[in-house]
Amino acid sequence: MTTRSTELLRVAHARPGVTRAEAARLLGVGTGAATEIVARLAQASLLAEAPAAPSGSRGRPTTLLVPHPTGPLVLAAAITHEAWRIDVVELGGNAVASVRGSHAGSDWAEVIAAVTAAISTLLPAYGERLRALGVSVPGTVSPDLRLDASSLGWHDVDLTTLWPGPVFVAGNDATLAAAAESARGAAQGAAMALHLRIEGGLGGAVVDHGRVLMGARGAGGEFGHMPFGDPAIICPCGARGCWGTAVDGTAMARRLGKPAPPDPVTYARRIIAAGSPVVAEVAAALGRGIAGLVNGLDADLVTLGGIGVDLLAAVPGELDAAYQAGLMKVHRASPPPIRPAALGDDGPIAGAGEEAWSRLLPELA
Amino acid sequence: MTTRSTELLRVAHARPGVTRAEAARLLGVGTGAATEIVARLAQASLLAEAPAAPSGSRGRPTTLLVPHPTGPLVLAAAITHEAWRIDVVELGGNAVASVRGSHAGSDWAEVIAAVTAAISTLLPAYGERLRALGVSVPGTVSPDLRLDASSLGWHDVDLTTLWPGPVFVAGNDATLAAAAESARGAAQGAAMALHLRIEGGLGGAVVDHGRVLMGARGAGGEFGHMPFGDPAIICPCGARGCWGTAVDGTAMARRLGKPAPPDPVTYARRIIAAGSPVVAEVAAALGRGIAGLVNGLDADLVTLGGIGVDLLAAVPGELDAAYQAGLMKVHRASPPPIRPAALGDDGPIAGAGEEAWSRLLPELA
DNA sequence: AGAATAAGCTCTGGATCAGAGTAAAAGGAG
DNA sequence: CTCCTTTTACTCTGATCCAGAGCTTATTCT
Known part of the structure; x- marks a missing residue:
């Protein structure tokens, strides 16, 4: 209009x-x-x-x-390594319906079949009201909507088959979680927010005045592959000293002299709960890297998701000490706060809904 | 309008x-x-x-x-550690006049007196046509236009006295050079450009689709203080392992076992010209850090200014090898190019003009 | 009940621009 | 040289959008 x-x-x-x-x-x-x-x-x-x-x-x-009670709706989908979920989201971000399922295997064909079937069941119920789809995926999405999730074996997957309509967005889970935190979560109103999410690896995003930086190829926010870590450690990405190899469950196992755990997320939660001394070491590595990013990007707020929340809760002192020590003097007087993400595990799907609505709005009016 | x-x-x-x-x-x-x-x-x-x-x-x-021959004009000023220059810039970026001078001492009162006097001489010649001022300074500028340049002893200096009018922008030299490179230089059209400028230290900026990220406090792009360097080295900023301490003239002197040079820029140029083996080491530290930033931010183009240009010209092989080795595999197929800045030493003043025009335009129409 | 307050509604006029049709200024063909 | 084609610029009409002024409505305070 x-x-x-x-x-x-x-x-x-x-x-x-x-x-x-x-x-x-x-x-x-x-x-x-x-x-x-x-x-x-x-x-x-x-x-x-x-x-x-x-x-x-x-x-x-x-x-x-x-x-409006019969107004347009948006589908927000979140696909993780083991499950999927689809919300029907109305204007304002409220979910009016939700469907979910799990997929034991990591076969993409199986995943896309389940998700497509779920979308099909929603179509008759909401019909023409469904106007856009936003999808969160655990990998990087190129501008032409191809997904790459190396750790799950999904390579160059075409996502466009998921949605026939014109308004379709897909993005990395950590990136979308950052968008959601900035729009409705702990990072509202920040001039330059940094979101970090530790799960299998370390991802995140930079949000400048509410706009998420997607990067040239959709791989923005891969902070886990900045060389803040030990150069002796070779990352699966091919580089050395990646920060991500110093802060996740695998890093904890390495420090404990154990083999890499099959599920680093639950492993990390167990180690943190056990109060192992490696937790403080990992938190320090996290804090130091955050300081480096804050120095470089001049963020005024940092939000943490995934295991980062657990680390912040378990050893706040160690994390903060390393953070402070790594900050430039100019930032130390009032260090940008580090806060847990307000949306928790709902961040990625909330972000998918946000981005879908954000792209749909100009089409409507 | x-x-x-x-x-x-x-x-x-x-x-x-x-x-x-x-x-x-x-x-x-x-x-x-x-x-x-x-x-x-x-x-x-x-x-x-x-x-x-x-x-x-x-x-x-x-x-x-x-x-228009009698249309509005903008003043672009660049203040460095030893000199200043003011251009009168018309729509389109062309400079129609230029004044310059030098200041041996680094006394801010002297500098501001000289610059204010120069502006006063331009006012009668162009009168009401002068509508805005953009200033590039070798330090960080807070959103309320206060300058901090630690290395020159300029602390919390109020810049607003320079210009009585409403449209006044000031920014870090490296940040503004990045803006200029993106608008008219080597980074035109890049989706996510990274600009790095090595002089006394290492500064730069991220430019997302032509928009420069200024940071929450105007200190965006201080990449020199990301911990890509040797943690044993303490940076004047207060942190350890800052990248900037690994790539400038001071770093070359340290590697050569010499004391810190008074003027690291000319010192670095001399060492590079002499073909010392430390040049390759420094270039490698530069390349590795660039790779980390590209990984994290998903840049599609990197431009270098200051000593970075000399390093790139002197030892392109070493710089590129370290860059490639530090990139994630996904980027190695087509690594974002590293190019010398097209505007050279005019980058900061050109960026000051760009930003001033950019802020003035909405006021005019 | 009447005053005060905050908000919504109606109407007029101006600014902007899309779209259609027309006019102008050049090169090319004969 | 004259006519035709091509590209761009100009003119005119009608529709849309919205600011501003003035008026109406619904609520609370006295």
Whole structure:
């Protein structure tokens, strides 16, 4: 429709349940224009108005901008190494339905069959209302939507078959989790947020004023492959001294003189719970690397996901000491805080929904 | 004025001398709208039309969009540790005048007096046409325009006294050089460009689709303080193992067992010219770090400034070997090229002009 | 009940631009 | 040289969007 309509929708999406008057103020339009724009969006089944709870103050009561009951919806999917989940997400980010399943094997054909079947079951229920798909995957996605997840044996997989429509986004789980944290989680309002997510490896993303940096080939945020680690250790990626080899479950096993565990995530959680002294060492390696990234990128906030949350909870002192020691003096006066991700394991699917909505909005208005 | 006017001005600035018809195509407007918008901008003394050179093909000859002869101008200033320079820049980036001087001492009061005096001499000549100032400085600039250049003893200096007008930008020299390389230099069109500049230390910037990441406190791109170096070496910044301590003139002196040189830049140039074996070692440290940044940020192009250009010219093989070895396998098939900066030492001042124009344009139209 | 307050609604006029049609300025063919 | 083709620029009409002023509505406070 028009620029203002898109902006209003964006506000309504970012802050579901805003009052109509506040949305008008945020857009910088007069009340006359607000009337017209809201009417147009309601006519197009994009927005609806609901009576607001009594504010207690004087004045004519305002209305809340809520998603239209028959308005467009977005599918958000998250595929992990062992399971998948699909949410139906309305404007504002609320999930109105959810389907999930697991896949023991890591055969891509099996995964895509299950996901495609699940999407097919949702199509009759929501029909034309489903307008976009966002997918989170445990690997990198090129700009032409091809997935590469080396550790799972998925190479150059074409994702476009998942969705026939024009609005389709796919991205790395850590990248999308970062987008979600910035939009609705612990990194709201940060000028330059850094998100780090330790699971099998270490991934993340940089978010500049709410915009996630995807990288030239969709592989942005692979901080695990920056050489903050021990140069003697060769990473499966082919380089040496990768930071990721110093902070995950495999690193803990190596420090304990044990063979690499088959499931580094649960292994790491067990070691952390056991209170092993290697936990502090790994946390220090994490803190030092975070400091390096903060120095280089001038982030003002760091959020941690996956095992990072457990490390932060278990040995906050060690992590913070290494972090402080690695910071430039200029940052030490007020070090950017390191916080656990607010969305937890829902980060990737929430981010998939966010990105799908973000791409759909300009098409609608 | 309006969005389209700003867009047209931006096109005319980015590609000085575009034909009017092509600009209309780039904006996606019809010829009718183009007539009206150009007329409006000409009326406001922002654009002028010049006859185009004969194209040799059929059709009514188009006109070129050029800066208006009495249109707005921008001041671009570059302050270094020993000299200063001010350019008067018209739309399109062309400098119509230039003043320069040097300051032997590093007393900020002296510097600001000289620069302020130079600006005063330019004011009567160009008067109201001067609408904005962009300044490049060898330090970090906070969002509230305070400069910190530790190595020169300039701490928390207020820059706002330099310019009375509302449109005033200031930034780090390496950051601004990156902006210039992306707008008009070797990094044009890159999706994610990385610029590195070695002088006294190592600075740079990340440029995502033409937008420079300034960081939360204006200290983005301090890659010299990421821990890619030897942890035994303590950096003046307070951290250990900073990459910057491994790649500049001071690093060369240390490897040669010499004391730190007073002027590391000329010292480094001399060592490189002499063909010392430490040059290859330093180039390798540079290449390895670049690989780490490319891995982490998924850059598709790297530009080098300052001593980096000399290193690249002197020992390209060593630099490239270390770069390749540090890249993840996925990047090795087509490694992002490492190129010398096209603008050379003019990068910072060109970037100051770019940023000033970029901020001024929306105010005009 | 009446004043005060905050918000929504209606109407007018101006700015912007898309689209269609027309005019202008060049090269090429005869 | 004249006419045709090609490309671009100009003119005109109508639709859309929205700012601003003034008015109406719904609520709380006194």
